[in-house]
Amino acid sequence: MNDSRKSFKREAPDQRQDALIDATLSLIATGGPEAATVRNIALKAGVTQGLIRHYFSTKEDLIGAAYERHMTTMRYATYSTLERELPGAVARLGALVTASLSPPVTDPRAMALWAGFIQSVQRDTAMRAIHEKTYFQFRDQLQVLINEAFIEVGQPKDKMDLRKFAIACNAVLDGLWLEGSALPDTFETGELPAIGLASIGAILGIKLEV
Amino acid sequence: MNDSRKSFKREAPDQRQDALIDATLSLIATGGPEAATVRNIALKAGVTQGLIRHYFSTKEDLIGAAYERHMTTMRYATYSTLERELPGAVARLGALVTASLSPPVTDPRAMALWAGFIQSVQRDTAMRAIHEKTYFQFRDQLQVLINEAFIEVGQPKDKMDLRKFAIACNAVLDGLWLEGSALPDTFETGELPAIGLASIGAILGIKLEV
DNA sequence: TATGAAATTATACAAGTGTATAATAAGAAG
DNA sequence: CTTCTTATTATACACTTGTATAATTTCATA
Structure with a gap:
């Protein structure tokens, strides 16, 4: 008809x-x-x-699903390269820092997405749950890497210290990622990874730069 | 009538x-x-x-004005206490770190506000200008403080190094502030300031904790 | 007290919003 | 080829959005 x-x-x-x-x-x-x-x-x-x-x-369902997918994608982009990275824990940690602070992870679009979502974490319980989940996934993975690096250099740390280090390193990554994504033109190429390596190296007391 | x-x-x-x-x-x-x-x-x-x-x-004008006010307020809340802080540059820097990572600066509402705004920084030129302005204001102020601290401990640095340190320290503050504001319940009281002091102290090579 | 500028209210409007539901068509199963 | 499930389209609805404009009221000034 x-x-x-x-x-x-x-x-x-x-x-x-x-x-x-x-x-x-x-x-x-x-x-x-x-x-x-x-x-x-x-x-x-x-x-x-x-x-x-x-x-x-409902539309909120779709938004939630999109958020989870975005965060998972970012995490994958950050960690996926590490698996082939054999040389050792310290090198893997350095590679993670570099990957976190370079495209495609550091990217204005990704940041806009993240900000658009994060803003609803406060009032929407479903979004908060997704945020907590992905945040802890990332931080825990980072903590594992830090632990291995400390063991590799012969300075193993206890759980409480590791937790603090993971929080601090995660903050450095988050902060630099944010700055680099929000105002990409104000940093030279490679500047953020370099600062990230130096800073996290200083925090852990482990030399990360090559 | x-x-x-x-x-x-x-x-x-x-x-x-x-x-x-x-x-x-x-x-x-x-x-x-x-x-x-x-x-x-x-x-x-x-x-x-x-x-x-x-x-x-237009409504966008109002939103822009609100953003600028919010960022100015936050900056004021962070720096205002420092003026009475006499003991010295290192102590002032430590106080700044503590203030940045404690209420009322670290606050879910403030974060929701910030996120709501930041998300439009990419596509709205007016918002981007406001963001750049407030961001650099904060970072420059931080850089001044770092410079003074280095001078105080007898290790003056050149401009390029200072810039990198300011970017790194700002990232630590941003990152920790973000974590603490987004998931306030997952950190013990005083944990974030402590981690901030230790991390920034390590990055600068200056002991900040009392 | 009378005048006039502008601060404020009131109302209208066209466009866009998420959601609900009925009609249709695709493609697998028999 | 026919049947049946369901993926998909089409349409309607009630509501909210930002903006525009006309009508009023306030208050300082003369």
């Missing part, structure tokens, strides 16, 4: 969900959370708006 | 403007940027919505 109705192709549920999350992230990165309207998301994902509700019972 | 019309009192323009900014900040802190609608702002400020446009030609 109505041949003006849009023809479509069924996709595997996972792929559609992914496409919707992709579209959401892309929109928030570019135009902030307010740009991620259901209509924009649907448009970008190449579907009509009604479909969103078929996969996510 | 129409006696249902709201009676009002003229206020000094500056005070009204302040009241509108206050209302804006309060709303963003509590409910995020999306809660800061012109109607909510007017309601909270005890005026009707049309008045906003009389003081700010």
Whole structure:
């Protein structure tokens, strides 16, 4: 009858969900959370708006899923290179610092995304849970690396000290990442990784620079 | 005629403007940027919505003014105590670190505000300008303090080194401030200032703890 | 007390918001 | 080829948004 109705192709549920999350992230990165309207998301994902509700019972669900995916992606971008990094724990730690403070991790779009999400951590319990989860995942992974580095240089530390070191190093990374992402043009190439290596090296008392 | 019309009192323009900014900040802190609608702002400020446009030609203007005020307030809260802090440059630096990582600077509401604003730094040139301004103000002030501390301990540094130290120390403060504000319950009282003092002390090679 | 500038209210408007629901079409299963 | 599930489209709805503009009221000044 109505041949003006849009023809479509069924996709595997996972792929559609992914496409919707992709579209959401892309929109928030570019135009902030307010740009991620259901209509924009649907448009970008190449579907009509009604479909969103078929996969996510509410828009907040979709936003939450997008946040979790973004943080996981960032963590993966930071840690994935380390697995092939064999030389030793200290070298791996140095590589982590460099990776955390270089593109694509240090990136204005990623920061805009992160900021758009973090702002809702206070009042939205679901978002807070996701934040806590990803934050501790990252910090714990960092703590493992720090522990191994201390062992490697023959100065093992106890759990309490390790915790403090992990918090401090994580703060350095967060802070530098933030500065570099928010005002990328005010730092020379390689400046942030260099400062990160020197600072974390000083905090731990382990020389990280090559 | 129409006696249902709201009676009002003229206020000094500056005070009204302040009241509108206050209302804006309060709303963003509590409910995020999306809660800061012109109607909510007017309601909270005890005026009707049309008045906003009389003081700010657009809502973005108001948001920008609110951002600048918030950052200035935070900077003031961080630095104001230092003026009476006489003992010396190292002590002043230590006091700054402690102040930066304790209430009221470290505060979930302040963080929500900051995040709500920072997210628009990328795409809004006006907001970016405000961000750059306040960021450099803070970092430069920090650099002055670091310089004085180095001189006090008899190890003066050149400008380039000072810049790197300021960036690093600022990152530590930002990072710890962020962690403490986002997840206040996961740190013991005084833990963050202690970690901050130890870390910045290690980075500079100056003992800051008492 | 009368005048006038501008601070303030009131109202209207077009556009956009998230959500709900009914209609349709695709594609697998039989 | 037919049936049936459900992925997808289409449409409607009630509400909120920022802005524009006209109507009023306040208060300083003369």
